[in-house]
Amino acid sequence: MALLEALLIEDNPGDVRLTLESFRVVCEDIHLHVAFDGLEALAYLRHEGVHTKAPRPDFILLDLNLPRMNGHEILAQIKNDDSLKSIPTIIVTTSTSEQDLTTSYQLQANCVVTKPLSFEEFESLVRRICDFWGSTVRLPRRRVLE
Numbered sequence: 001m002a003l004l005e006a007l008l009i010e011d012n013p014g015d016v017r018l019t020l021e022s023f024r025v026v027c028e029d030i031h032l033h034v035a036f037d038g039l040e041a042l043a044y045l046r047h048e049g050v051h052t053k054a055p056r057p058d059f060i061l062l063d064l065n066l067p068r069m070n071g072h073e074i075l076a077q078i079k080n081d082d083s084l085k086s087i088p089t090i091i092v093t094t095s096t097s098e099q100d101l102t103t104s105y106q107l108q109a110n111c112v113v114t115k116p117l118s119f120e121e122f123e124s125l126v127r128r129i130c131d132f133w134g135s136t137v138r139l140p141r142r143r144v145l146e
Contacts, residue, residue, distance in 0.1 A: 003029055003031060004058040004133070004134055004139070005031050006030050006033055006057050006058060006059050007033050007034075007035060007044060008034045009034075009041040009060065015115070016034055018115075019126070022122055026123060029083060029134060030130060030132075038069025038070070038071075038077075039069055040142070041071075042077055045064075045078065045087075057087040060088070061092050061129075062077070062090065062092065063092060065093070071093070072104065072107060075089060075109055076107050079108040086140065088137075089109050089110055090112075090113065090133075091111070093113075095134040096114075099111075125129065
C-alpha cells in the first residue's frame with residue numbers, strides 16, 4: 001500500500017489518542033493529521049494560516065459532535081467546495097440518531113460508522129478502514145487534484 005494522508009476531525013483528546021495509536025499499530029502506511037474543530041479542519045483543508053503546507057488528505061474521518069461548527073456543517077462546507085468535494089469523508093460517531101444518519105448521507109458522506117467503545121473494537125474498525133480505504137478502493141492521485 002502506498003502512503004496515504006488522512007485527516008481526523010475530532011475534539012475528544014481520548015478519542016484522538018485512541019485513533020492515533022490504533023492507526024500506528026494497525027496501518028503505518030496511513031499518516032493521520034488531526035484537527036480539533038471544524039474551523040481548524042477547514043483551515044487545514046484550504047491551506048490557510050499555519051496549514052499552508054498541509055498535505056491534501058486522501059480521506060477524512062469526521063466526528064459529528066464538535067465545538068464551533070458541528071460535523072454536518074463541516075461536511076456541507078467540504079461537499080460544496082469544488083476543490084474538496086472529491087475527498088472521501090467518513091462519519092465516525094457515537095450518535096444513533098436516524099436524523100444524524102439521514103442528514104450525513106444527504107450531505108454526501110461516503111459512509112457512516114459507529115464509534116466503538118472498547119479498544120479492541122476500535123482497533124478492529126481502524127483495521128477495516130485501513131483495508132478498505134488503503135487497499136480496496138482506488139483513490140485519485142493527490143498531485144492531480146492539488
